[in-house]
Amino acid sequence: MFKFHYNLERNAIGFVVAIVVVASIGGFIEIAPLFTINQTVEKVADMRVQTPLEIAGRNIYIREGCYACHSQMIRTLRDEVDRYGPYSLAVESQYDHPMLWGSKRTGPDLARLGNKYSDAWQTAHLNNPRDLVPESVMPAYRWLLRDKAKIDDLGEHLAALRTVGVPYTDEMIANAAIDAYAQANPDSPEAANVTVRYGEATNVRAFDGEPGAVTEMDALVAYLQSLGTLTDAAFQPQVAEVE
Numbered sequence: 001m002f003k004f005h006y007n008l009e010r011n012a013i014g015f016v017v018a019i020v021v022v023a024s025i026g027g028f029i030e031i032a033p034l035f036t037i038n039q040t041v042e043k044v045a046d047m048r049v050q051t052p053l054e055i056a057g058r059n060i061y062i063r064e065g066c067y068a069c070h071s072q073m074i075r076t077l078r079d080e081v082d083r084y085g086p087y088s089l090a091v092e093s094q095y096d097h098p099m100l101w102g103s104k105r106t107g108p109d110l111a112r113l114g115n116k117y118s119d120a121w122q123t124a125h126l127n128n129p130r131d132l133v134p135e136s137v138m139p140a141y142r143w144l145l146r147d148k149a150k151i152d153d154l155g156e157h158l159a160a161l162r163t164v165g166v167p168y169t170d171e172m173i174a175n176a177a178i179d180a181y182a183q184a185n186p187d188s189p190e191a192a193n194v195t196v197r198y199g200e201a202t203n204v205r206a207f208d209g210e211p212g213a214v215t216e217m218d219a220l221v222a223y224l225q226s227l228g229t230l231t232d233a234a235f236q237p238q239v240a241e242v243e
């Protein structure tokens with residue numbers, strides 16, 4: 001055995017070929033699951049897309065690096081299901097570009113965070129986690145309440161997402177900035193259009209507690225409140241088993 005390796009290492013071409021063969025086995029095992037991607041992603045009728053305001057919040061979530069401490073994928077392990085709820089299905093991140101499953105949990109998993117706390121709790125917590133959880137090591141994001149969310153270019157974000165397969169309509173793209181403002185201003189005349197376009201389950205509220213200007217806090221809280229609420233497929237076990 002050692003003799004074989006000794007000789008192999010002395011034969012540069014043979015050694016390169018051996019490395020390529022061994023590395024491609026690992027590569028194939030990584031790529032193979034994609035051959036069956038169509039069967040992997042469950043087909044569910046009620047899967048909704050994220051609203052422009054939620055996409056703005058998602059972009060802030062990425063910008064601030066929240067994924068470095070929070071995962072968004074509940075594994076099939078008993079303790080995770082007991083703590084966070086039904087394990088994540090592929091369809092729940094079907095429209096996530098890029099996916100935010102994460103690989104590190106300094107804080108809890110957020111895949112089913114939506115509706116767990118009030119908007120006021122989320123706003124106060126992001127502003128300074130220690131006001132609510134004294135032992136928290138999460139950073140304070142004080143500028144979210146102060147800074148206005150950038151909403152005028154959301155149509156372009158939606159259009160970009162459409163090119164990678166998220167089914168945004170022309171109407172959604174054309175009205176993205178108006179819908180983003182309206183979702184955080186329930187008393188504005190356009191507010192009703194948001195639920196017409198994105199579904200009755202969409203939250204239309206002044207997420208940061210103040211109607212009017214759309215702050216980054218509005219966008220991020222709207223996004224957090226949508227997590228795990230885009231489809232209820234995970235609560236119907238038969239969906240996972242049929243496919």
Ligand code: HEC
Nearest residue numbers: 061064065066069070106107108129133136137138139141
């Ligand atoms: C340095 C790591 C770290 C970063 C970065 C971080 N968090 Fe946290 N987060 C935590 C920890 C630890 C907790 C648990 C203690 C607490 O509730 O504050 C937590 C708790 C939370 C909770 C409550 C979850 C629950 O189910 O109780 C939410 C929501 C949250 N974080 C959102 C965010 C968002 C949004 C960002 C980015 C703007 C972020 N976190 C960035 C570490 C982090």
